[in-house]
Amino acid sequence: MGEVIVLAEHRGGxxxxxxxxxxxxxRKIAERTGLKVAALVLGSVVERVAEQLSEYCDTVLLTEDERLAQYHSENYQRVISHIVRERRPRVLIMGHTSLGMDLAPRLAVELGFPLITDCIDVEFADGRIYATRQMYGGKLNARVSARRAEGYIVTVRAGAFRPGKAAGRGVVARVAPPDLVGEARMRVKGVVAPAESGVSIESADVIVAVGRGIGEKINIPLAEELARLLGGVVACSRPIVDKGWLPPDRQVGSSGKTVKPKLYIALGISGAFQHIMGMMNSQLIIAVNKDPNAPIFNVAHYGVVDDLFKITPALIKKIKEVKGMK
Ligand SMILES: Cc1cc2nc3c(=O)[nH]c(=O)nc-3n(C[C@H](O)[C@H](O)[C@H](O)COP(=O)(O)OP(=O)(O)OC[C@H]3O[C@@H](n4cnc5c(N)ncnc54)[C@H](O)[C@@H]3O)c2cc1C
Incomplete structure (x- = not known):
């Protein structure tokens, strides 16, 4: 019986x-095909990750080696291609993350497997992989397939698949790494963590997020006042970080943080899919945008089509009234 191998990403154990x-x-592929699901965990001391993942799959393939302690594309490629040649999975799945985007094309070339990236849905039928990908900034969904091959690689978009419930206990199988002695052309000299602003948007219950519609840096205190009154914090879309108006740890989205607050207020954010991916699982989303066609309204539970500089002060005034503040 064949297998689907999922490359695990882990951080801090x-x-x-x-x-x-x-x-x-x-699991979705396995249900239709009877293929088994295996998670592949690479690292140095990562048994805990393997134990955790054993709740979600049939087998965990655990390869520990101190040279795998940090992500290293050449070493990872060497180990994964070795394991794929040994186990011959039908599909290799990775996240469409920095790691997946770096590794998947390398492996596809080396193994001669077709690669479909950034999938929001996958299906395996008649011995072929089918996937759904978004096009034109999310305006169209395209169902694509790849030429018939021995194996396929897909990368899946963050937020596109709902994690399953921990169910059952898979077997953890240790897999010895291949020889990594060969001179790697790349050396990881260290890992630089981004500067933290001391605010954790990931654990906040209330987020007031600002986008380019905020206009200028001097307007951000308006959002901060609203956030403060609601007991929340200010987050933002990527252009605000790019302009240096807020630190990187406030960015929500595919290249920022994923947040799930009870309340997410989006002020002047258009709703590009890269942003949506980071906040769509918020319990209540309220969007304020001048443009009635802004895609943010597709995910908002409540939408206000108006100028944020009119709506935000009015909201602040109302909250102060309700709280009996001046
Ligand atoms: C590889 C990659 C990764 C990315 N990662 C991220 C990410 O993690 N997070 C992220 O956010 N983006 C990310 N982006 C960028 C993303 O594609 C968008 O460009 C970005 O989200 C747009 O930000 P915005 O909505 O603030 O700006 P815009 O798209 O410019 O939207 C501004 C909105 O404000 C509205 N507006 C203007 N003035 C007012 C006003 N006075 N009152 C009310 N509404 C007003 C406008 O109608 C408009 O809808 C990424 C892009 C790439 C290519």
Missing amino acids: EAREITLEALAAG
Whole structure:
């Protein structure tokens, strides 16, 4: 019986959310085909991650080697291609993350497997992989397939698959790494963590997020006042970080943080899919945007089509009234 292998991503001894999502994609394929699902965990001391993931799949393939302690494309490629040649999975799944985007094309070329990237849905039928990908900034969904091949690689978009519930206990199987002695052309000299602003948008219950519609840096205190009154914090879309108006740890989206607050207020954010991916699982989304066709309204529970500089002060005034503040 064949297999779907899902490459695990982990940080600080914990599997990342994208791993559980990619396992859900693997499980979806398995349900229709009877293929088994295996998680592949590479690292130095990562048995805990393997134990955690054993709840979500049939097998965990655990390869520990101190040279795998940090992500290293050449070493990872060497180990994964070795394991794929040994186990001959039908599908190899990775997150469409920095790691997946770096590794998947390398492996596809080396193994001669077709690669479909950034999938929001996957299906395996008649011995072929089918996937759904978004086009034109999310305006169209395209169902694509790849030429018939021995194996396929897909990368899945964060947020596209709902992680399954921990169910059952998979077997953890240790897999010895291949020889990594060869001179790697690349050396990881260290890992630089981004500067933290001391505010954790990931654990906040209330987020007031600002986008380019905020206009200028001097307007951000308006959002901060609203956030303060609601007991929340200010987050933002990527252009605000690019302009240096807020630090990188406030960015929500595919290249920022994923947040799930009870309340997410989006002020002047258009709703590009890269942003939506980071906030769509918020419990209540309220969007304020001048443009009635802004895609943010597709995910908002309540939408206000108006100028944020009119709506935000009015909201602040109302909250102060309700709280009996001047
Ligand atoms: C690889 C990659 C990764 C990315 N990662 C991220 C990410 O993690 N997070 C992210 O956010 N983006 C990300 N982006 C960028 C993303 O594609 C969008 O460009 C970005 O989200 C747009 O930000 P915005 O909505 O603030 O700006 P815009 O798209 O310019 O939208 C501004 C909105 O404000 C509205 N507006 C203007 N003035 C007012 C006003 N006075 N009152 C009310 N509404 C007003 C406008 O109608 C408009 O809809 C990424 C892009 C790439 C290519």
